[in-house]
Amino acid sequence: MDENCIFCKIIRGDFNTEFVYENEHLVVFNDINPKAPVHMLVVPRLHVPSLNELDDKELLGELMLGVKEAAKRAGLKSYRTQINTGKEAGQEVFHLHIHVLGK
Ligand code: 5GP
Numbered sequence: 734m735d736e737n738c739i740f741c742k743i744i745r746g747d748f749n750t751e752f753v754y755e756n757e758h759l760v761v762f763n764d765i766n767p768k769a770p771v772h773m774l775v776v777p778r779l780h781v782p783s784l785n786e787l788d789d790k791e792l793l794g795e796l797m798l799g800v801k802e803a804a805k806r807a808g809l810k811s812y813r814t815q816i817n818t819g820k821e822a823g824q825e826v827f828h829l830h831i832h833v834l835g836k
């Protein structure tokens with residue numbers, strides 16, 4: 734838990750954000766500024782600033798399974814995923830997240 738992190742606060746329930754899916758490793762919620770008809774964020778419960786700081790193979794695998802589960806629950810068979818890593822690549826929230834975009 735990072736007190737200055739917006740996603741940690743969402744995970745803690747500070748804003749009553751609805752989770753599309755959650756399990757012991759991660760939560761999935763809709764992006765506040767969607768760039769596609771369906772735009773979800775798959776977010777580990779653990780505060781990790783970016784992909785560069787995560788080497789735990791089990792959690793990395795759980796995140797990819799979370800992508801598939803979120804897509805399934807949103808009724809998506811076809812979708813894109815994106816991970817922005819670092820400011821210059823467009824990362825704005827420094828708590829690792831995977832974008833899942835579909836129609
Ligand atoms: P990044 O550019 O870091 O990969 O993506 C951050 C994403 O988080 C953006 O698409 C932005 O719209 C989303 N976002 C930022 N703040 C919030 C928030 O408070 N709630 C939700 N649901 N999404 C947020």
Ligand code: ZN
Nearest residue numbers: 738741780828
């Ligand atoms: Zn965080």
